[in-house]
Amino acid sequence: MGMGMGRGPGGTIGVNNLYLTRDGRPFVPVMGEFHFTRTPAAEWEEELLKIKAAGVTIVSTYAIWNQLELAPGRLDFTGNRDLRHFAELCARHGLMLFLRPGPWAHAEARFGGIPDWVVARTRPRSDDPAYLAEVERFWRGLYGQVQGLLWKDGGPIVGVQIENEYNLTGEGRGRQHIATLKALARRIGFDVPLYTVTGWDHTVYPRGEVLPVMGGYVDEPWSAKTVPLPPKENYVFRFASRVSGDLGAQTQSRARGDAEDDTADTPFLGAEYGGGVPVMYRRRPIVSPIDIAAAVNTQLGSGVNLLGYYMFHGGANPLANGRTLEETQDSGGYNDVPAIGYDFQAPLGQYGEVNPVSGALRPFHYFLAAYGDRLATMTARAPAVQPGGNGDLATLRWSVRSDGQRGFLFVNNHVRQQAMATQANVRFQVKLAGETVTLPSRGVTVPGGASFFWPVEMDLDGARLAWATAQPLTRLEEAGGPIHVLAATLPGKVELAFAGDTVSRLSVPSRREGGRVIAEVLPSRRAIRVTLANGRTVRLAVLAAADARRAWVGDLAGRRRLVLTAAEAFFDRDRLVLRQRGAERFEVAIFPAADVSASTPLSHGGDIYRATVRGTAAAALPVRQVRAAGEAPPVRIGGPARAAMQPLPEAHRAAAAWTFTVPRTAAAGFLEIDYRGDIGRLFDGADMLDDAFWDGRVWRVGLKRFADRLGRPWTLSVLPLRSDAPIYLDESARRQVPASGQIAELRSVRLVPERELVLTAR
Known part of the structure; x- marks a missing residue:
């Protein structure tokens, strides 16, 4: 593939036709969009720490041209436009950075971010020499800001996206224009491990030179319909095409997109799975946490190996000399959006507040950080019986990602604004190379609105978990050895089934059945001790679903820790910062335990710290x-x-x-x-x-x-x-x-x- 330099002081970033690699190991990062020009610079560092605490590993950001060049020929990288400072903060906190320099960004910005004077006197989005001269000037300005901060230099910038939603053909357009832009980026100095293009809405690009990235949204605020939309395809597992339907590109094409024919040679990467949706003038949908989480679950179960969100952090449109820069129909755009507000119902809102959808998504992110190297090598396998279409609300939707020896079973029984049928007495059969695993041992009920994944034949530091009716969350280390944390997915007890030749006993009541050691446990914060056949021990904790939504994972005092709290949280070296709106009483549990202090008096009972922070009432x-x-x-x-x-x-x-x-x-x-x-x-x-x-x-x-x-x-x-x-x-x-x-x-x-x-x- 025509990628750039992947080696640097921070390691080696690579790519094959299935997944990304870091230092030769499979790597499934979480990428979250955060626009530096839409948040004051004074807030960047704290917001990046919040993004990192939520499990994001790559920050992606548009460099929106007309928010950086407010007058012809006067690029401004000061204050809230200081791209270099933003990149340096990403590096300081161990976050990779994916730069999206357009030149066309869309981003619900006026003229897609291209300045008015460039639109007025050139032929944008083509090989028009006058347009390319303006793009080169803009991109050289950007490069001047990030020079020395590319991955090869020890900086955080691992990728560049070329253009956005590009499906234009004709003279000076099409694949050649994307090739021209990539060549320009390379000539200027943007030598990065990854070059991408968006792969939806019939996009065109030079295959082998760029990687297509995918997306999907659970509603379409750009739709002209004034009624609820039919069931979206984002809730059905994908086994044929990676491309979602309408994602709101402003240009239309009916030709077959290049990404449809590029699946054998490129990994399934995502860049715009909606962490929320915007509110536009003609259509104002409100989405729930499960609306977003269920769609993410189906994409992971369909084979996604880069989980990218747009947006992960909301923002506010800046003004240019008193003039607003938002997309409007009156200026030729397809949508009307607020002049300033760009909240997007994202996991982190316009003002940095942590929204409930964050708690529904973080468990996926922590799982990918701990076990993504296993998932990356697994491909999606379809069940014998599949839904008859997006509107089939009676057939259970499921998928298996497997490498033939082990896998993960993904189940989705949620569709936004639809009543899904309750599925009773459900068991699954997963065919592996040496056996067919039937799980669980007894039928379970999958209610409407449920969405989850389960492990199959998962190695837990020597204990082979044949299955669990719980979803893996993270892996921790402490003096007593590793602790694997799972989260309950259905009401009632969780079934854990271990291969009997790897486990001799459990610290909870269990039975031997069909060569397996099986236990049924109620979710708890207390770890189960698993004694291996060789005498070593591994511990396993199964959290309640509510605790999983309160979970935060990060580094504190030199150790990876799990924090359970209803408050918003982020980690800053040896500090754990907790915030909440309105409520005075804080409660937090930390695993492994840490010796902590606070300026406010703390009470400590068991694993839980409590404190009351008084002040003015709401x-x-x-x-x-x-x-x-x-x-x-x-x-x-x-x-x-x-x-x-x-x-x-x-x-x-x-x-x-x-x-x-x-x-x-x-x-x-x-x-x-x-x-x-x-x-x-x-x-x-x-x-x-x-x-x-x-x-x-x-x-x-x-x-x-x-x-x-x-x-x-x-x-x-x-x-x-x-x-x-x-x-x-x-x-x-x-x-x-x-x-x-x-x-x-x-x-x-x-x-x-x-x-x-x-x-x-x-």
Whole structure:
């Protein structure tokens, strides 16, 4: 393959037709998108630590051209645009970096990120010499920022994505344009282990020169439909094609994409599995943690060997000389998105808050860190009976990834907004080279909404786990030897079946059956001792599903540890930082145990530390209405999507407005705005701080970012939402809209403090 230099002081990155390698070993990284220009530089380091704590190993970032060049010929890499500093922070904390320099990024940015003046006088996304000259100038500026920080130099940058969602053909376009851009990147100096292109929406590229990366989203906010979508293919295991359906490319093609014919020669890599979905003007879906987790489970069960998310961390669009840079239909884009808000319902939100979806995804990430080298070599195998299509909600969906000797069984019984049939008395047959494994020993019930994977013939440091009705989470080391941690996946007891020739006894009641030692255990934080046939011991802990969602894995005081807490967590050398909104009482368990201290008094019982961090309680802010709502104009229909269009600026004259003052003491907290309407906008004087399209959720605004603006009046405006607006809202939100007329209403504005507990390990 036409990849660049893979060797560097940090080791060797390689690739074959099945998986990535690090120092010659199979490697399944987790990649999460985080846009440096969409978060203040002062917050980068802490946000990167949060990303790392969630199990991400590679940070990917667009270098959005029009957010870096605010005036013709004046690239700006200072302050919040300091790419070099961002890359150095990734290196400091052991995170790899994947650079996505476009030049077309999409990213819900104006003109896909290409500056207006380049669009106006060149032929973008082609081999037009005038366009390529502008791209070369931009890319040389980027290279100047990252020179010396490539993987070969000991830096974090392991890859470059060329263009995005490229399916254009014709003179100066097509495969040749991607080849031209790659050659330009190499000539400038971007010599990296991996070069990729996006592989969906009928993409074209020079095969052998770049690796296609895949994606999928559980809803389509770019759709023009105003009703729930049919069942998405992301919930069905893939055995033929890696390519999802519509992922929102702004250009259309009906030709067969090159990625469809490249599967034998390239590994199954992902870059844009939605960690959430954006809220766009005409379509505002709200996704749940299981919506996202079930789709991730099916992709892993289909063979994905790079789990890449878009977005993993939300952000805020910067302004350029007072002008907004978001994608709009009025500027020729296919979508209308908020001018500033780019939260994306991601695991880490726009203001760095940890959202519940994080807890549903982290177990996958920790599994890949501990056992991904095993999964990487395994290919997806289809069961004899498969669903008849995306809409078949009665047939159980499952897959096995196996190397012939061992494997992992993936099961999905969840589809967003659909009621899946409960599957009773379920057992599976997995054919391996020497035997057919039938598991579990007795039939189980798989309820609708369940999604999980189980190990088959998994080696646990000498104990061969024939199967478990629990999902592997991580592996820890302590003085007594290794501890393998699993997580329960179904209600009730978990069945553990060991090969009888590798295990002599367990520390819990067990039975011998068919050459196996089988135990049924209730989930617990207490480890089970497994005595091997040779007398050595291995321990196994089976956590409850709720504990798995509270799990964090990271390095603390020189040792890999598992932390169980309902709080948000990240690791910073010898410090474990815990935060939570509102609640005063912290509770945390650390395995293996650590000797910790805190400035706040700690109580310690068993494995659990407890502390209370007092402070100002959550409270409603007094607000004063300063303008009543006028009549909102009818929603425009048109644009490239021929669907509902975002109102013109003049429409906001109909917005209702309220004013309130946030105390200067409230910087360590969030503003929660409970409103009903079409568009909410928050102002400090003439400066818009944030905006949102109402979707039924409470709008949360982090106050730390605006600390220098606190103590003076802010204004909230709410444009009325007409009952006849042809936009999609989930049913929970639609029920809050009157059957006729319009709504522009403010229920409350609350201050919710964020409390912090820092534990220092000795």
